[in-house]
Amino acid sequence: MSETEKYFPKLGDITRANIRINHITKHTPLQKNLNLSEEFEANILLKREDLQAVRSYKIRGAFNKIAQLTKEELQKGVVCASAGNHAQGVAFSCRQLGIRGKIYMPATTPRQKIRQVEMFGKENVEVILTGDTYDAAELAALNDCRQTGMAFIHPFDDPQIIEGQATVALEILQDIKEPVDYLFVPVGGGGLAAGLGAYFKQVSPQTKIIGVEPAGAPSMQKSLEAGKVVELPEIDKFVDGAAVKKVGEISFAVCQKVIDQMVTIPEGRICTKILELYNHDAIVMEPAGALSIAALDLFREKLAGKNVVCIVSGSNNDITRMEEIKERSLLYEGLKHYFIVRFPQRAGALRDFVDLVLGPTDDITHFEYSKKTNREKGPAVIGIEVQQKEDFNGLVQRMKENGFVYEYLNEKPDLFQFLI
Incomplete structure (x- = not known):
């Protein structure tokens, strides 16, 4: 067994880390979220690391x-x-x-x-x-x-980094009065999950540790499946606080011992949670900060009556990203659809589309069209937002019935990213 594989955070080292940093870091609140608790019929507690001075646990x-x-x-x-x-x-x-x-x-x-x-x-x-x-x-x-x-100073693959992150777990168990049944932890390089998991497994071994990654960067999940650190060739960098191609060797060795289950969450689902938490609770999260909460739906049947802690890891979110967050959420929820529509090049063609194809609550949110000479049809890129997911079927049916030739872009990611 290598020195990396032998390492496991000790309670004494984590306690000393807590003493070392307590004049610099905040003992962040462990807050019950009433909306989530009601939705899942459980005691859902948020560990608010987004309230640190630098707005993250790092x-x-x-x-x-x-x-x-x-x-x-x-x-x-x-x-x-x-x-x-x-x-x-x-x-x-x-x-x-x-x-x-x-x-x-x-x-x-x-x-x-x-x-x-x-x-x-x-x-x-x-x-x-x-x-x-x-x-x-x-x-x-x-x-x-x-x-x-x-x-x-490595961001995650270092014992002293891991032990510093583990102080989050120490605070949770100081503040909660009842046993923790589930702990949901966002995973990037694995430093936070290794630290929290190690502390909980020694102090509260009955707690289920659930690691959560973005679907576009499942580096820990792939590594755990392979039994060794795997480097991904490509990742989606949208969840920038948790998107790494390769997890740490030290953090991986610890996570192998402490994570009970890894799950991945689509980026669009994360965006939906960011918007919900902002609208319902006035909590501003970065994408990685919402990972743990976005995973709750996958465990809905298991959470009733349980004590559940979600780590809100950070809130360093650039306001200019909100339009992209809203767009990704709408696409994931099936409420935003993009088409290339080939309009007959005659007066009134667009009016016919609006009158005959759009439903009463459908809204055109994107439109690009250039009239082409010497052609019978001119292509337009159109984005349509619907009120209910089910409205999409009627929209497509009306295009077919009225002779509008179209190409659906949502299912063609390469073309979609190029045009939109």
Whole structure:
């Protein structure tokens, strides 16, 4: 058995991590959500890590790791690669400890996230934009460490990072008065799931640990199925806080021992939950933050009468993403449909479409059309929003009955992404 496979977070190390970070991190609330509790007939509690100073749990592991560096290492400074929450946790830690930090971020990182890192780190942090992907930024960061001797702060694959994240579990079990039946944990690289799972398995072994990944990046699920770490060739990066091609070797070895079940959630379903939580409870979540709540539907039959904890991992959501979140939700729920419609090139063709095809509550939300010369028919890209999922069948039937030739784009992702 390798040293990686032997490692398992100890209660004493997690307790010391909690003491080490408690003057920096918040003991975040464990809140009962009345709407979810009523819907699932269970006691649904949200662990609000989105209320940390950096709006995610990442500050726990980052500070726990950096605070344990030697005096010589602290004098040299630290380096990390991240496009989001880990970068903010490292930047915040650098400022609190008065040390120098270099944050490598992909050049494609939204300006809002860069500003957040600069705000938390102030003069202690240098942000370096390089490459188009996280992998390119990480490679540049590791090269910097080799040249300068600065310490690399990994986002998830490090025992001290894992033990810092495990303090979330310590707080949950301090605050809850009854046994926890289910714990839903978002999974990216696996650091949070490894830490929480290890603590619960030692203190509350009856709790079922459910790991939740986005369907477009099921790296932990595939690795657990294979019995080893698997690198995915491609991922959907939409759930950026939990979308990794490859989980950590150390975190994977722990997750093998502590996760009872892995599930994946479609990105559109996650978007629906983000909107529901905002509209019903005024809670703003990033996509990764909503993962655990989006998984509850898969366990509806098992949750009645149970005590259930969902980790809300973060709320660093750029407001400019809300239109995409709404769009993905509508597409997933079957309420938004895109077509290429070949209109006869004659006056009144569009009016006929509106009068004869659209239902009383259907709404055209997207329309692109250019009249072509020397052609009988002109193609238009049309987006239609319906009120009920079942309205789609009537819409398609009326197009056929009235002779409108169409191509349905929702089922052709390559063409859909190119045109819309």
